[in-house]
Amino acid sequence: MSNRAEFVSLAVVALLTAALVGVVAWLLVRAPASGVPADSALPALNASLNGATTLCLVFGWLAIRMRRVRWHRGWMLTAAGLSACFLVSYVVHHYQVGSVRFVGPAWLRALYLAVLVPHVVLSAAMVPLVLTTLWRALSADFARHRRVARWTLPLWLVVSVTGVLVYWMLYHLSPSFR
Numbered sequence: 001m002s003n004r005a006e007f008v009s010l011a012v013v014a015l016l017t018a019a020l021v022g023v024v025a026w027l028l029v030r031a032p033a034s035g036v037p038a039d040s041a042l043p044a045l046n047a048s049l050n051g052a053t054t055l056c057l058v059f060g061w062l063a064i065r066m067r068r069v070r071w072h073r074g075w076m077l078t079a080a081g082l083s084a085c086f087l088v089s090y091v092v093h094h095y096q097v098g099s100v101r102f103v104g105p106a107w108l109r110a111l112y113l114a115v116l117v118p119h120v121v122l123s124a125a126m127v128p129l130v131l132t133t134l135w136r137a138l139s140a141d142f143a144r145h146r147r148v149a150r151w152t153l154p155l156w157l158v159v160s161v162t163g164v165l166v167y168w169m170l171y172h173l174s175p176s177f178r
Contacts, residue, residue, distance in 0.1 A: 009135050017127040042093035047167035049086035053079050054160040103174050112169045119162040126159050
């Protein structure tokens with residue numbers, strides 16, 4: 001890949017990242033849309049998409065360890081697709097309801113925040129990491145793909161697993177204290 005093509009691809013990744021992080025931040029601080037049912041199915045869908053992404057990532061990693069490149073590509077593209085679906089669903093949900101507050105005792109809220117904060121920070125970092133990793137693989141720049149994928153995979157796994165954990169704590173554990 002030429003230096004110019006690499007520069008352009010990284011600039012596109014940076015712009016997409018900034019736009020997505022900005023939209024999500026705006027959605028979380030603005031007032032929610034009115035007339036939205038409180039019992040939306042979107043949080044459960046989001047957790048399911050995160051869980052399915054986790055499975056695809058693990059299967060993709062196992063496939064490449066067995067040198068099954070086509071299987072690896074399929075699992076990883078499926079993980080990226082599921083993550084994109086998650087992002088759309090997440091944005092729609094938070095457009096409808098705004099930010100959802102954890103309700104529970106202080107010690108449990110501290111635990112929730114200890115999971116949530118790294119999840120949110122790493123989620124923002126995932127956008128450029130995943131896009132760069134995919135771009136390098138699809139451009140057949142496999143040496144550089146492997147270098148960034150060594151960081152992308154474990155962080156993506158942490159984000160997808162903590163996403164399910166955040167959902168469980170917010171929508172199943174927190175309501176028991178209401």
